[in-house]
Amino acid sequence: MTRLAFDGVPKVVIDSRELERIGPSFTIETLRDLQSENSDAQLHLIMGADQFAAFGQWHEWRAIVELAIICIAARADFDGASGSFDDYPTQKHRFLTIPMPAMNVSATHIRGLVAHGNTLDNDAPAALDAGVAKSVARYISHHRLYL
Numbered sequence: 001m002t003r004l005a006f007d008g009v010p011k012v013v014i015d016s017r018e019l020e021r022i023g024p025s026f027t028i029e030t031l032r033d034l035q036s037e038n039s040d041a042q043l044h045l046i047m048g049a050d051q052f053a054a055f056g057q058w059h060e061w062r063a064i065v066e067l068a069i070i071c072i073a074a075r076a077d078f079d080g081a082s083g084s085f086d087d088y089p090t091q092k093h094r095f096l097t098i099p100m101p102a103m104n105v106s107a108t109h110i111r112g113l114v115a116h117g118n119t120l121d122n123d124a125p126a127a128l129d130a131g132v133a134k135s136v137a138r139y140i141s142h143h144r145l146y147l
Helices: 002-006 027-037 061-067 107-115 125-130 134-142
Strands: 043-048 068-073 095-097
Touching: 002 134, 027 043, 027 061, 061 068
Parallel strands: 043 068, 068 095
Antiparallel strands: none
8 A cells, every 4th residue: 555655756665674574563673674774874763643642662662762763743633642752851852743734644544434434435525534545545445454
């Protein structure tokens, strides 16, 4: 679905290493791989505010903060009460808020729409509200995902 969503977008590279791993795949493993392949690069990890709220529970979150600047995008339907930079007092400088309008799109929202019988593969209001690329919506429908 990522390949479909970013098809034709310049300078985007889809990396499938997490899908190819056997067993659980953790963000820290991917960051370590990327850093070893690009030793001079400063890595940035982008996540929604909803994921940031649970970041302190992630596998090896302290190591993640050491390897990457954590960039948080606001979510329109998330108040952020469960997570703040104050939860990480010694690492505050490693967190950034992305200055952009709050988005109301999330994978959880999309899965919920489909699970409740909404279709995403046409011009129905649910499809437009979900913010799903038409090619991705068709894939979800064709493969009967999230039902």
